[in-house]
Amino acid sequence: MTIQHTVVFRLAHAPGSPEEAEFLDTAQATLAGIPGVSAFSINRQVSAKSDLAWQFSMVLADQAAYDGYNAHPEHVGFVEGRWVPEVVAFQEYDFVAR
Numbered sequence: 001m002t003i004q005h006t007v008v009f010r011l012a013h014a015p016g017s018p019e020e021a022e023f024l025d026t027a028q029a030t031l032a033g034i035p036g037v038s039a040f041s042i043n044r045q046v047s048a049k050s051d052l053a054w055q056f057s058m059v060l061a062d063q064a065a066y067d068g069y070n071a072h073p074e075h076v077g078f079v080e081g082r083w084v085p086e087v088v089a090f091q092e093y094d095f096v097a098r
Contacts (some may be wrong), residue, residue, distance in 0.1 A: 001096050003060045005069070008045070008052040009090035015053065023086055027056065027078065034072045036065035052089060066094070 013019040024042055032040035039059040045052060060066045069075055 001062060003063070003066050004057065004095045005060055005066065005092075006055055006057045006095070007090055007092045008050070008055045009087045010052050011054065012086050012088050019086075023082060024054070026082060030074050030078045031056065031058070034069055034074050036060050036068050052091065 011020055011023060013023065028040070028042060031037060037058045037060065039057070041055075041057050043055040043057065045054065058069075060069055
């Protein structure tokens with residue numbers, strides 16, 4: 001049973017700023033390379049109905065891959081070093097197919 005892990009968020013950085021671009025580039029390089037992660041994408045919100053501007057989405061093969069991702073040192077380091085200080089609001093969603 002694959003898990004689609006998604007998080008939608010708003011950064012502290014101004015839209016279009018070098019800081020925003022650097023955060024997204026670092027996330028791509030760090031998170032997409034963690035074992036078990038596939039189909040990693042970064043998507044920009046275009047609806048005026050939400051102020052959460054960005055989405056990370058990835059697919060993990062099963063619960064073991066999901067748990068491994070969450071505990072992986074690269075993920076933990078990114079969350080502690082970048083996510084916590086630079087993300088001002090977020091929602092996390094994890095989906096399995098019906």
